[in-house]
Amino acid sequence: MQEGSASTKGLGSVRAIKPTRLVASSSARPISEISTENVTAWPTGVGEFDRVLGGGLVPGAVVLLSGEPGVGKSTLLLEVAANAAKRGLRVLYVSGEESVGQVRLRAERTGAVVDGLYLAAETDLANVLGQIDSINPNLLVVDSVQTIAHGDLDGAAGMPAQIREVASNLIRVAKERDLPVILVGHVTKDGSIAGPRVLEHLVDVVCHFEGDRQTALRFVRSLKNRYGPTDEVGCFEMTGEGIAEVADPSGLFLSRPDSPVSGTCVTVAIEGRRALIAEVQALVVKSSTPQPRRVVNGVDASRVAMLLAVLERRAGIRVGEMDVYVSTVGGVRLTEPAADLAIALAIASAVQDKPIAHNLCAFGEISLTGDLRKVTNGKLRANEASRLGFVRSVDSEIKTVKAALALALNW
Numbered sequence: 557m558q559e560g561s562a563s564t565k566g567l568g569s570v571r572a573i574k575p576t577r578l579v580a581s582s583s584a585r586p587i588s589e590i591s592t593e594n595v596t597a598w599p600t601g602v603g604e605f606d607r608v609l610g611g612g613l614v615p616g617a618v619v620l621l622s623g624e625p626g627v628g629k630s631t632l633l634l635e636v637a638a639n640a641a642k643r644g645l646r647v648l649y650v651s652g653e654e655s656v657g658q659v660r661l662r663a664e665r666t667g668a669v670v671d672g673l674y675l676a677a678e679t680d681l682a683n684v685l686g687q688i689d690s691i692n693p694n695l696l697v698v699d700s701v702q703t704i705a706h707g708d709l710d711g712a713a714g715m716p717a718q719i720r721e722v723a724s725n726l727i728r729v730a731k732e733r734d735l736p737v738i739l740v741g742h743v744t745k746d747g748s749i750a751g752p753r754v755l756e757h758l759v760d761v762v763c764h765f766e767g768d769r770q771t772a773l774r775f776v777r778s779l780k781n782r783y784g785p786t787d788e789v790g791c792f793e794m795t796g797e798g799i800a801e802v803a804d805p806s807g808l809f810l811s812r813p814d815s816p817v818s819g820t821c822v823t824v825a826i827e828g829r830r831a832l833i834a835e836v837q838a839l840v841v842k843s844s845t846p847q848p849r850r851v852v853n854g855v856d857a858s859r860v861a862m863l864l865a866v867l868e869r870r871a872g873i874r875v876g877e878m879d880v881y882v883s884t885v886g887g888v889r890l891t892e893p894a895a896d897l898a899i900a901l902a903i904a905s906a907v908q909d910k911p912i913a914h915n916l917c918a919f920g921e922i923s924l925t926g927d928l929r930k931v932t933n934g935k936l937r938a939n940e941a942s943r944l945g946f947v948r949s950v951d952s953e954i955k956t957v958k959a960a961l962a963l964a965l966n967w
């Protein structure tokens with residue numbers, strides 16, 4: 557048999573299907589003639605949320621807000637819904653998880669009982685679509701996409717096929733009506749959004765709502781945004797009266813005792829596009845075990861281990877037989893290398909039992925050689941430090957961690 561005929565035979569089952577020529581549903585137009593009127597964002601009135609969305613909600617945009625159980629997703633979205641209603645918009649809040657009575661109770665607590673905000677407890681997609689038809693809202697919130705099911709599909713709500721179907725139906729309605737839609741999404745144990753990965757591709761914006769259970773502080777970050785940058789962070793605080801925006805979070809991460817205390821150092825972290833003043837605290841005590849303890853909170857344990865080694869070898873700070881505790885103030889997480897210097901200074905200050913100059917702010921990456929490396933956004937950090945009264949920072953003249961220690965501890 558000839559080679560050619562074999563390959564023809566192999567392809568025998570694959571037939572090229574000619575697409576039927578259809579009349580175009582809308583003719584293609586030159587880009588210059590296309591109006592942008594319908595893709596302009598309107599602010600929700602919750603400034604920190606708008607910041608993450610890239611200015612506000614765009615008509616027809618579908619936003620997915622994910623977060624761990626109890627972090628405050630429903631509280632935040634009820635606030636957004638109430639704010640939109642206060643501005644004269646008609647808002648439909650569909651709750652698949654809580655009864656309308658429960659949502660009303662929360663609304664009473666958070667001051668979200670507003671005319672123009674409609675509640676519906678629905679778990680069937682057809683009913684949700686029916687509610688949209690009868691209310692004709694300007695904003696739709698669905699809490700959560702995992703609790704709504706399409707009656708004709710097999711499988712319970714929350715199964716990947718159901719989520720895909722529900723989301724694609726809601727996206728279709730959003731685009732048809734120019735209706736902004738916010739979907740709440742559950743997360744799995746590992747923190748990713750439960751359900752098919754395709755959900756994140758289908759929607760226009762993916763936001764993650766995160767926070768530490770021990771503190772009231774919450775951050776909303778955007779992971780994907782078809783209308784704006786993804787490096788913005790919104791900052792909130794959970795209170796008894798609901799969720800409060802924190803437009804200037806810097807002060808939250810400082811302890812500011814009356815008299816200087818050893819073992820603390822102030823730094824500037826970058827969260828999204830904003831600089832945040834934060835504080836590192838360290839405590840060092842003689843260990844009673846052969847294997848000294850290293851306990852960290854809010855900083856990276858392996859980074860602290862590396863800094864301890866650098867301090868010992870490059871700056872003569874002995875920590876080998878000491879228990880070392882390092883923590884941040886207010887539950888902030890300092891994971892960028894720029895926090896190295898503040899961590900090292902806090903530890904050295906604790907070892908020597910000498911406070912660091914109270915108006916000094918430190919940021920810098922420390923290399924294994926004990927040298928200081930330049931950090932990103934140095935100017936932004938320095939401006940934030942001076943805005944909050946920190947007039948001294950470890951500037952570019954200081955090249956090593958040893959020199960920085962001399963500056964910080966001998967004042």
Ligand SMILES: Nc1ncnc2c1ncn2[C@@H]1O[C@H](COP(=O)(O)OP(=O)(O)OP(=O)(O)O)[C@@H](O)[C@H]1O
Pocket residue numbers: 623624625626627628629630631632653665794795796797
């Ligand atoms: N009466 C109350 N007073 C003060 N805070 C409350 C009160 N009730 C609830 N909270 C706070 O609100 C949080 C729950 O918020 P919310 O229900 O918005 O979270 P969620 O992310 O929607 O959770 P879920 O995933 O279970 O739907 C609780 O963890 C609690 O901190």
Ligand SMILES: [Mg+2]
Pocket residue numbers: 629630631653699
């Ligand atoms: Mg909820």
